[in-house]
Every structure is written in C-alpha cells, then in structure tokens.
Amino acid sequence: MGQKVNPIGLRLGINRTWDSRWFANKGEYGKLLHEDMRIREKLLVELKQAAVSKIVIERPHRKCRVTIYSARPGIVIGKKGADIEKLRKIVGKLTDSEVHLNIVEVRKPEIDSNLVAASIAQQLERRVAFRRAMKRAVQSAMRLGALGIRINAGGRLGGAEIARLEWYREGRVPLHTLRADIDYGTATAHTAYGTCGIKVWIFKGEILEHDPMASERRQTEGNEQGSNTRRRDSAA
CATH class of the missing domain: 3.30.300.20 (K homology (KH) domain)
Structure with missing residues (x-):
C-alpha cells in the first residue's frame, strides 16, 4: 500500500x-x-x-x-x-x-490545518456525527479561499465495533507538487470508545519562487490585510 x-x-x-x-x-x-x-x-x-x-x-x-x-x-x-x-x-x-x-x-482558522483538525477532534469528543463535522470543515475551508482540502478520520467512528478510516476531499490537493503550499495538521480525539486520529491537508496555492519563508510570509501578509480591512471598516 x-x-x-x-x-x-x-x-x-x-x-x-x-x-x-x-x-x-x-x-x-x-x-x-x-x-x-x-x-x-x-x-x-x-x-x-x-x-x-x-x-x-x-x-x-x-x-x-x-x-x-x-x-x-x-x-x-x-x-x-x-x-x-x-x-x-x-x-x-x-x-x-x-x-x-x-x-x-490567525485570522482564518478555517484554513489552518492544525486548527481544523483540533476542531473536528473536539466535535467528536462532544459526540457530534463525524460526517457532519468533516463536511462542515470542508465547506468552511473552501468558502474561505482554500483551493483544496482532504480530511482523514480513523478509529471507532460513531462507536462502531470495528475501527475504520473515513475521508472527504474537495478541490485539488497535489501532494507530489513541491511548489504547492500544502498545510498539514493532525489531532487526536479521546472518545468514550477509544482514540480517533484526524489528519487534514489544505492546499492554499502555489509558491513559484524558491523561498523557505514564503509560506509563513504569505500567512503574515494575510493577517495584515485582515487587520487593515478591519481598521477601514471601523473608520467608516
């Protein structure tokens, strides 16, 4: 495999x-x-x-x-x-x-992989249906500007006797393209039936220049744009 x-x-x-x-x-x-x-x-x-x-x-x-x-x-x-x-x-x-x-x-937690994974894990611990939690996370990420997202959830989902893996994907998630800006995060849900593992991949676009700081700089610039917009709105 x-x-x-x-x-x-x-x-x-x-x-x-x-x-x-x-x-x-x-x-x-x-x-x-x-x-x-x-x-x-x-x-x-x-x-x-x-x-x-x-x-x-x-x-x-x-x-x-x-x-x-x-x-x-x-x-x-x-x-x-x-x-x-x-x-x-x-x-x-x-x-x-x-x-x-x-x-x-972090201005857009909906497209931050670690925060998305943690949110799904918290919902599973509160006994929210795993399919609903995953679909909601996928829809929110795509609405906020992600080009693609994949979510894996594994374990005794819904209290099932046999552990299994469920996944959802929307858009493109090109894991082999090195210039792709892929955000990856994991979380563990501690449920009454045991632990469930959550993995999230989010594709945010391509970074063409060779720059190790490019992904972080893009996140910082997004935060600054959000704060400028908020200032303009408050001034109006």
Whole structure:
C-alpha cells in the first residue's frame, strides 16, 4: 500500500521552514532540543482553550524568542497582559535564556490545518456525527479561499465495533507538487470508545519562487490585510 510522507517535512527548505530556528554546538544541541519540546508541551497544556496553531522558537544570542500563533490571542494575553506575564514566567523556568513572547493572530482558522483538525477532534469528543463535522470543515475551508482540502478520520467512528478510516476531499490537493503550499495538521480525539486520529491537508496555492519563508510570509501578509480591512471598516 502507498504511504504518504509528511508534506511539511518534504517541503522544508523549498517553501517551508522549521518551527525551531537556531544553531547549537554539538554538546548543546540535545539540551536545546529537549528544552523546545518541553516549552511546546507546557504551552499547549496552558493554552488549551486558545486555539493555538503552532509555536515557533528562535534563539538569538542568549535569548529565547517564542512566537505563538493563535486564533484567540485575547485568551493568551489575558486582562491587561496578566496571562502573558504568567506564561513568560512558566517558560523562564524551562530555559536558562532570556524569554521573549510574541503573539500572532490567525485570522482564518478555517484554513489552518492544525486548527481544523483540533476542531473536528473536539466535535467528536462532544459526540457530534463525524460526517457532519468533516463536511462542515470542508465547506468552511473552501468558502474561505482554500483551493483544496482532504480530511482523514480513523478509529471507532460513531462507536462502531470495528475501527475504520473515513475521508472527504474537495478541490485539488497535489501532494507530489513541491511548489504547492500544502498545510498539514493532525489531532487526536479521546472518545468514550477509544482514540480517533484526524489528519487534514489544505492546499492554499502555489509558491513559484524558491523561498523557505514564503509560506509563513504569505500567512503574515494575510493577517495584515485582515487587520487593515478591519481598521477601514471601523473608520467608516
């Protein structure tokens, strides 16, 4: 049977870049890698309700810059910035470096693969019919500008005795085209019958230039356009 490689790993250095961006000496590499894993694990637990898409960690000289991409930045920041100070202290206990936290708002969570997968997983845990949850996610993504989306759900779907795989696809999802901007995310639903795995592939268009930062830059530009539109609407 054909197996599918992780589309993000396949495109690293072409139109995607790493979520941990730093260089280290041979002796420090393992220590910093485990620090990153602990930081991500702790932040995802603390920000379970904040719809976190991804966490990028950069390490300039003796500093640790953590960028949190969230669809609900207000929950991350808290009232008068109280929660973000709490998070800074939590991360500070996990690393010896000086910690800087940045929050980036995800304007279109409907076309963010990790958030789509997490949303479907939450619906399965609330006993929503899996077909309805998947169809709704597909329709929302296509309406918000995705060129294609595929969703896989596997496990004891609907409480069935035998585990199986169900999938939906709409539009194009060219996994072998390296210039394609494919967003990939996974989530696990912990149901009364066991765990169900969710995988989401979203095709957002093609990136013709060779630029590892292109996908992230496109996401940032989309966020800026959304904020400019909101400012114009409020001014009117």
